[in-house]
Amino acid sequence: MPIKRFNSVDSDFNANLDKLLAFENAQDDAIDSTVAKILADIRTRKDAALIEYTNRFDKLSAASAKDLELTQDHLQRSLAALPSPQRIALEQAAERVRSYHEKQQLSSWQYTDSDDTLLGQKVTPLDRVGLYVPGGKASYPSSVLMNAIPAKVAGVKELIMVVPTPNGERSDLVLAAAAISKVDRVFTIGGAQAVGALAYGTETIPQVDKIVGPGNAYVAAAKRRVFGIVGIDMVAGPSEILVICDGKTNPDWIAMDLFSQAEHDELAQSILLSPDAAFLDQVMQSINRLLDGMPRKDVIRASLQNRGALIQVKDLDEACAIANKIAPEHLELSIDQPEHWVNKIRHAGAIFLGRYACEALGDYCAGPNHVLPTSRTARFSSPLGVYDFQKRSSLIQVSQQGAAKLGKIASVLAYGEGLQAHALSAEYRYKD
Incomplete structure (x- = not known):
């Protein structure tokens, strides 16, 4: 399978790397125009517009917005319906995510200076947050855990989840995750109309202070448009992984790590840096041997061909310098003494240390948040966390x-x- 091969000593390396990293997160004018009309309609006609769009796009027959809300009993039934291994895995992942985020809480503080002037900081949680979760055939319970749990740890008073149910198709996994995460209210709505309902409020759905969670191009466009009326987490680009390997890890492991991001979509990016040319050859052989056995092989192939690369570097110092330029969403340091080399990394969303720390563990259950900055924004932004659901007020007396x-x-x-x-x-x- 063709995949780009670069060498850092080549005269055109930097130009080729820049071209590889370039991603035009262009917003389709047709999508933006459609979203603008939907948002304006929701803002004006509220529930009536929300019901019309939901029934049209998701092929439902709701008579009122209240018909689109699921009760806590429904969430608990979804949790009870899960096979025992799934429920146990969800609960274990939730507990790890909760334990990690409990250590992130900001504190209020104050002090008095020599003039008896009191200065300080008061930390308060947001009152109400909206959580968007993809629905239908897509089932992302991990997204519920990663967004809802830090909000609850922060002390958010009310967490409202929206999840589309096209043709009435619901995911017990997603609803069970909502139950475990203690989501307060759940509405079976999606798309730009759901974002508008959360941002502006309707007769049934209260206005929130911030909207978090992933969605399609229409959801992303809607989040861009309502920013300023409400807060948003981020508008994320395609998923990314960068692996730095010294050549001593099983090449099959590295190939599968590259696959783990490539299978998201054709625009996802998977890059390997290594000073060992023979190891790059071995990984290429692993890719060719393992690819046909992957259910999403066509997506993986397109991703690796279009945006993937195997790059030979002079040494690990240079690999770290290139990693800082790329500022990847996920960075694996599959090398000896990763605790030494991590000190050379300045820009990355999440850093996985050692040969056993694969990115997939971070996606589901390690504990840190999997909502991470993409498209080089790790140079100036951070993973989602408790602090995104808290705000600070200055105190002056x-x-x-x-x-x-x-x-x-x-x-x-x-x-x-x-x-x-x-x-x-x-x-x-x-x-x-």
């Missing part, structure tokens, strides 16, 4: 002594900016 000292400073600066009312407001506190 000023004594009479502090007002005299700070007021003079503020007055000088305010006059310098031509803002007399600011200056006088400060002066009144120490001149009167």
